[in-house]
Amino acid sequence: MLDFTGKLVFVAGAGSVGPGWGNGKATAVLFARQGATVFGVDIEREAIAETNKLIEAEGGRCLAHQCDMRVSAQVQAAVEACMQAFGRIDVLVNNVGGSAPGDPVTMSEEVWDAQIEHNLKTAFLGCKHVLPIMEKQGSGAIVNISSVDGLSAKNGVMAYASTKWAVRGMTRVAAVATWTATGCSGVASRVAGGSPAQASASVSRIVAGSRNRFIAVLKDCRWRDRETLAPGARRGGR
């Protein structure tokens, strides 16, 4: 078990879309079990309240905040509320996302636009408002939740698959931008899950911090399906 004592973890989409466990609720509860203080945000007040209750019932610490991650001003306000309460953000988990059916011909433009907002813009806005804080701190990690559909060309989920590919691409681009700004960042991606009974997600994270810290993180991962972007290796490249 990792020790996150003293760490502040900001989970975007920390509730769950239905009863039981979703990725966001499970992520928030597990971070709290490992000692982190969780700042949980969700568009649904009841959803985040339930996660909050679960964490506090186990003796953990969680502050719940209602926020639509598609709206920049709301994300900014959430980040400011978190900073006011805790003064730092060590980990951001961009978990908001979901799938709508359709192929290039049958999908309406409205559904396409909504999927871009839901799956991609939410993660972009999380990075936009939290990265400056991590850069200032000189440390932090951002976990952007993609999907196995962001690794393949699955039929029938046109916009979902496209946005999940884009989440992985955005993670890399953001890491390069962080490197350029601070001289330190990297990207490590993995495919989590795997059995049919499990949700599988491609998880990309930006590691901000010293070069040694990035290398330590890479050495530490026993990831089967690892892609890395070495710090600075492609600076100015494609």
Ligand SMILES: NC(=O)c1ccc[n+]([C@@H]2O[C@H](COP(=O)([O-])OP(=O)(O)OC[C@H]3O[C@@H](n4cnc5c(N)ncnc54)[C@H](O)[C@@H]3O)[C@@H](O)[C@H]2O)c1
């Ligand atoms: N469920 C799966 O099988 C599966 C598989 C692969 C990847 N994923 C990815 O995992 C992530 C979580 O999926 P999940 O199905 O476990 O959902 P989840 O149960 O984690 O719920 C997502 C939460 O996000 C909240 N939310 C929705 N829109 C929001 C917004 N605009 N702002 C703030 N909060 C918002 C919802 O209210 C909900 O509480 C998604 O990115 C999804 O694409 C899921």
